[in-house]
Amino acid sequence: MALATNAAAAAAAMSGAAASQPRPHAPAFLPLRRRCAVRAVHAAEPSKGHGVPAAAKTSSPTVAPEKEAAPAPSPAAKALPKWSVDSWRAKKALQLPEYPNPAKLETVLKTIEAFPPIVFAGEARHLEERLADAAMGRAFLLQGGDCAESFKEFNSDNIRDTFRVILQMSAVLMFGAQMPVIKVSDKMNPSDLVKLIEILNPSNKPGRITVITRMGAENMRVKLPHLIRAVRQAGLIVTWITDPMHGNTIKAPCGLKTRPFDSILAEVRAFFDVHEQEGSHPGGVHLEMTGQNVTECIGGSRTVTFDDLSDRYHTHCDPRLNASQSLELSFIIAERLRNRRIRSSSMLNKHLTFVTF
Known part of the structure; x- marks a missing residue:
């Protein structure tokens, strides 16, 4: 399992296509849309007197509790290096190429720094809002691309x-779900997941945290329900994403x-079955894929066999779905989203009928 805060530049660039789509009405049983952060209110904080009658302010004196001394940092905490922006x-970047000429590298970096940003701050904020929609069940995230990219393949x-x-x-997913689409391990203990989310998103801001599950189908049915229940019981808002690639790699x-x-x-x-059973929202899918007609993943409607793998096996890292397999999978996901939308509309209509009666 991977848990990530969301600052995906490529995803922000892709989200514009969805922005022009009409937004569906949120079913009545979904949480209300919030554009502001969900903030915790601590009893020890002063109320600042907004809207409080004078009598309420002077009715009885209170004694401020003594502040507890802050705990001394642990030896492990003292050993951690001091963090700064740069x-x-x-640290050594193990997955980046080594440049033998530092002076030339610095020149190129200065040139790049003078260019306009690829992604603007407003686009990143817009992506966060869309991810919050996915967390609430009002959108579905599609994240796809290569596992590893080479400079040689970086062309138009x-x-x-x-x-x-x-x-x-x-387009296929939007037809099935009738909602905008944002492009962009089974060993996890539920209580540890809750603690990690609370550390990374103390204000419980929707769209800030994405939980990506990568477990394999059988583990998904056994492990994911416990994670969903723990997060829900803690009152936390996350976007649930499935990564069906990494748990299914074979030789x-x-x-x-x-x-x-x-x-x-x-x-x-x-992934969809578990969320349906738990009453939670399947937020999206992460795929390693390419637009090329490669033969790296076996199966699909245009059956790729073990014998076909060597024909067009071009990946620099992990096997990817080819264009045909990717589209086939999107049609299947679209059907699940369509069924979910129909069930939600049916439940809403029943609710409205009951209220009218």
Whole structure:
């Protein structure tokens, strides 16, 4: 399982396509839309007297409790290096290329710094609001792309092919869900997840935290319900995302890594089934995919077999769904979203009929 705060630049760039879509009416049983942060109110804080009658202010004196001494930092905390905005520069980036000419690198970096930003602050805030919609069941997130990208493949053709498939997938999902789409381990203990969320999002702001589950279909049905219940009982708001890729990687007889399409589909179905049983919102799906006609994941309607893997196995890291498999999966997800929307409308109509009577 991965838990991430949301600052996905690529996702923000993709969210514009969804912005122009009409927003559906939220069913009555969903939480009300909030644009402001959900803040905790501490009894020890002064009320500042807003709207409090004078009699209430002077009715009885109170004695301020003595402040408890702050606990001394633990040895482990003392050993932690001091954080600063640029402290990351002192750490070794193991997954980035090494540049042998530091002076030339610095020149290029200064040139890049002079360019306009790829993503503006307003776009990042807009993405956070859309992720909050996904957390409340009013949107569904589609996050897709390569596991690893090389400089060689960074060209207009690859960008065009990938964006085209993502746009096609989002159109399919929007048709099924009738709601906007934001593009952008089973070993987790429920109580640990709650503590981590509270640390990362103390104000419980919707859209701030995304919980990405990667467990495999069977583990999903066993483990995910406990995580959902723990988060709900703590009153926390998160966006639940499924990653059906990493829990389903196997080794083919030829020695190449691959992922069975049927296993990926089974985990997606388990994700929807569990959320339906728990009454929570499936927020989105994370896929490793490409717009190219690669043969890296077996299965799908245009069956890719173990023998086909070596034909067009181009990934630099993990196997990806090809364009056909990605679209096939999006149609299946769209059907689940459509069924969910129909059930929600039916429940809302029953509620309204009861109130009218």
